[in-house]
Amino acid sequence: MKVIEPFTIEGTSTFFLDVEGIENLLVSVQKVSRDIGFKLFERTKIAEITVAGNKRIEVDAIERYINTKPGDAYVPSRLSSDLKSIYSMGYFEDIRIESKDTPFGKAITFYVQEKPTIRRIEFKGNNIYDDKEIMDALNIKSGSILNIFSIQKNLIRIEDLYKEKNYHNVTADYEVKELENNQGDLLFLVQEGEKVKIEKIAFEGNVVYTDKELKKQMKTNEKGFWSWLTNSGELEKEVLNQDTVKLRSFYQNNGFIEAKIAEPIVEYQEDMISIKIKIDEGSKFKVGKVSVAGDLLFPKIELMENLKITRNEFYNREVVRNDILTLSDLYSDEGYAYADIYPRISKDVENLEVNIDYVIKRGKKVYFESIIITGNNKTRDKVIRRELRVYEQEIFSGTRLKRGIRNLYRLEFFEDVRVDTVEGSTDDQILLKINVIEKPTGNFMFGGGYSSVDYGYLTAAISQNNLFGRGQVLELKTTFSMKSSTYSLSFTEPYLFDKSISAGFDIYNQNRDFNDYDKSSLGGRLRLGTVLREYTRLFWSYSYDVSDISNIDNDVSDLIKDSRGTNVTSATTVSLKYDSRDRRFNPRDGHFDTVSVEYAGLGGDVGFTKYLAESGWYYPLFLSTVGMLHGKGGYVREHSNAFLPDYDRFYLG
Structure with missing residues (x-):
């Protein structure tokens, strides 16, 4: 193919087209057409583009930011745009372009100078946060590119971190120490300043309620005399936002259905914070x-x-x-x-x-299609299911489900119980999903103390409240003091034969040195219990105790003298207990009431009837504290022609 300039025969140029395969014809024709255009319009073609100077950044990664390609026309403005595009990667300190004429066109080379990498990041001046806490808030790490823009953004992150703790006068800066091998150490300089607290909370627009009454509804408060010791006066944005919700609820709970609470205006000054809240109370309905x-x-x-x-x-x-x-x-x-x-x-x-x-x-009536329990690696499914009070293929009941979840917490086997309901296979059935997070149920306790009765004492106990995952309780306990020693073994099966019947036994050996005599006891107890209704149980027990009384002082009462030697107590006890506490140990809510009657005289030497009543009430107070009221009283009556020993009587103190 020849191209001839119209005004001179010497301006002849020849272009060759060599194509392998018909499928490549179009591409080859386009290439030749472009070359002809360069010739006709006297434009220079780019023959090749190379990248030089890079050590860590791959050539392919850089070339993706270069829009100009070999074979394109040489346009300096487009190459300038490519330079800016490469620079936007943030990896390079300097970039320059060199062009060289070749018989085939311009050879373009992008020379890049990479920014140093961060060898180490250090902090200076930080006391409120340690290095790790600040480091966790940053998005640059050792080994990353030393990018000034990224460093400046992380300075803001450091300042924001301090402002979360009300250090609003904090300033952060940085220094870079250049090292060999294109590396650098980055040092963040922190000037923490003093903590700024809330000096004043003011309201605007409140007529019915005073500022003092409104402040009582808020968790956010002004600093006080003890603010240096407490958290009073500290600003937490999330808490302040919750306070606006509380204020709105306060008004709407007192008839002001149209009340509006504006977003708080927070003003920061060098040594104080002031908050203004605008209120439109509206009318009272x-x-x-x-x-x-x-x-x-x-x-x-x-x-x-x-x-x-x-x-x-x-x-x-x-x-x-x-x-x-x-x-x-x-x-x-x-x-x-x-x-x-x-x-x-x-x-x-x-x-x-x-x-x-x-x-x-009302919607549709639904049933429990199935109950799916997960997370119980140790506790058996049946131990959980028997506490739920709801069953598969049974009609849904919200009250019984809540009661069942409360029962699971009362077991003290689980850290958390999560409940979810999802649609079942039909629109009138639901799947009940219960995920439990188990906690350790084995306990080992060792301790000691001092009392006016026993003087110094040591105690040790080992127990398992979920034996083999069956919900059984096993406890071995011993106590030593200068005046007494006790050994006891206890076992409880809460669901005998998978029925709502509890059974258990206790075995003990006790030796005690009273002021007037010594007592050595060996005995045991068999226990049974059954559920009468939710939270109410009936218990029966039989106990057998053999006590030996010795070392009696001469000046003691005849009552104690009469108990000298071996005394056998054979007794049965019936008790009724109501217990609605949310936890067996460290309860926060609920109460328990117990009444019992013990009859001793089923053989043996001792005969009496003992009546006991006990009640305890728990109330959640403030700051996660719990109030408790507890009372206990008893009455014992000696049988005729029987003996009531001193140690089974009631005494003050």
Whole structure:
């Protein structure tokens, strides 16, 4: 192929086209056409593009940022754009372009100078956070490219980390120490400054409630005299946001259904923080008409009796919410797990009243298709299932399910119990998924102390509250002191033959030096118990005790003298116990009541009837503390023609 310039015969150029295969014809024609265009318009072609100077960054990675390709026209502005594109990678300190003429066109070389890598990262001036805590907040590590832009972003991260703890005057800077082999050490310089606390919380727009009353609703507070020792006056953004929700709830729980709480305005100064919260209280509304509507499973009057909100009292959003939960529980106990209940509220602005309609959509009645238990690596499935109070193919019951989960926590086998319900194979069945996180149930205790009775003493106990994963309890305990020693072995099977019957035994050997005599006892007890109703159990036990009384002082009472020698006590005890505590150990809520009658005189030397009553109440207080009220009393009556030893009597103290 020849191309001839129209004004001169000498300007002839020849182009050759050599194609292998018809499929490559189009590409080859396009290439020749481009070469002809370069010739006609006197444009220079780029023959080759190379990259030089790189040591760590692969050539392929750099070439992906170069849009100009060999065979393209030589356009300096496009090469300049390619240079900027490579620079945006953030890996290079300097980049330059060199071009060289060749018989085939321009040879382009991108010379790159890589930035140094970070050999080590160090910190100076940090006391509030240790090096690891700051390092975890950064997104650069040793071995990464020393990128100034990245370092500056991480300076902001350090300052933000300190501001989380109210060090708002913190400043962070950096230094780079250049090393051989294109490496550098990065040093972050931190000036922590002083902690800044809340000096003032002010409200704007509040008329009905004073600033003091509103501050009581908030966890965020102003610094006080003891703020240097406590956390008072510290600002936590998340807590402050929660406080605005609390303020809104406070107003809506006191009739101000239209109350609006603006986002707090936080102002930072060099030595203090001030917070301003704007409030639009609106008007205070009373409750007008209250009714229920929709799918009523129960008589309307019965549903209304379960509601706590009443006419002519001030509107209270919390009471309305609890009413919804009450109605939901009623419907869920009838199998309507997905009942939709919502309050339809209409405001009468003229009379300042709100009318409330609880609208009920019951949905479909559902059943437990299956119960899937996971996470129990040690505890057997049946130990968990027997506490649940719900069963497969049974109608759904929210109350019994909640009670079952409470029972699982009472076992003290699990750190956490997670419950989830998902749709079953049909729309009227659900799968109950229970995932438990087990905790150690074996305990070894060793300790000691001092008392006015025993003086110094040591105690040791080993127990397993979930023996072999069957829920059985085994305990071995011993106590030594200067005046006594005790050995005991106890075993309990909570579900004998997989029935709601508990059984167990106790064996003990006790030696005690009282002020007036010595007592040595050997005995045991057999125990049975059964469930009467939820939280209520009936217990029966038989005990046999052989006690030897010796070393009696001369000036003791005749009662003690009469007990000299061996005394055999054969007794049976019946007790009734109610226990609704949320935990057996360290409970936070609930109470227990126990009454028992012990009859001694089934053979042996000792005869009496002993009555005992005990009660304990637990109340959650504040700061994770629990209040407890506990009382215990008893009465013992000696049988005629029988003996009541001194150690079975009641004494003050």
